Amino acid sequence: MAVKLDEVDLILLRELQEDADRTNVDLARLVGLSPAGTLNRVRRLKESGVVRRITARLDPAKAGFPLQVYVSVTLARHEPRASKGFEDAVRAMPQIISADWVAGEIDVMLLVVARDVAELQQVLVRLSTRGAQRLTTLLRLEELKPASPLPVAPR
Amino acid sequence: MAVKLDEVDLILLRELQEDADRTNVDLARLVGLSPAGTLNRVRRLKESGVVRRITARLDPAKAGFPLQVYVSVTLARHEPRASKGFEDAVRAMPQIISADWVAGEIDVMLLVVARDVAELQQVLVRLSTRGAQRLTTLLRLEELKPASPLPVAPR
DNA sequence: GATGAAATAGCATTTGC
């Protein structure tokens, strides 16, 4: 599953995770390769899927979503059909920013954003009616450590 | 807190969250503005802090981190001094990809990556010795819904 | 098999409107 990465790849990954808003020439200087070589490396990293995408990360509050909550979900039933219905509901709700199946005390962990309490409640209600048996809501108060790059450096 | 955003800003934010790996000219065509105008808009979005940064998002497993876990933490003590020590420990551990103070059943929600079980355990032990009273670990099994853009479109 | 250097086309960015 893991892709083979040499030293230069690791530096590129580190830098691109930190700040992808740079010219290829800057990157080239950074890693000590020619622009052409750097371009090839980066293309390969994208094609191999190690780099999934380049995206803008927003400040949720400034973008109009002052409420951010972790929602942990226990499903009422675990048959594939029930799960499928729940999955569809999750994917259809734009306020759900990410969702993962997990192993542990609960079944699914969600990250939900909302413009106000009413919108949040709407999401929670819909989850309840689409297969969630128990919902636990954790209101995000403050960032302790911001979204950080994967520590791809050699150990 | 929220920044004033008009229709064009919202389109730009939507597109940049989806794929920031495009030329300014492409973006301009997309929103129907001149390249210069588009550049100004994007610059303003970055300066205002709505756009925090442009980053590469990696596939954790392909980047060498097959283990990803949510770790919920209850602190042993809640005095500022104890919290500070815990915060420092969290910020110092590169395997902790993000961390948020939350309100609810627990105090802090972490996202942790590791190359193997030993590395994960090392993180958990360190958290325990730095103020965590109770740790609950949720192993991420499978992505139900991938990291998605904030739904900034007008309602 | 990947890198570097050179060349071209296209882009980012500025200025004046």
Place this chain on the structure above:
DNA sequence: GCAAATGCTATTTCATC
């Protein structure tokens, strides 16, 4: 916000180690 202009950059090609 637009249009035009300039200086750089992305990207290709080809030679090279």
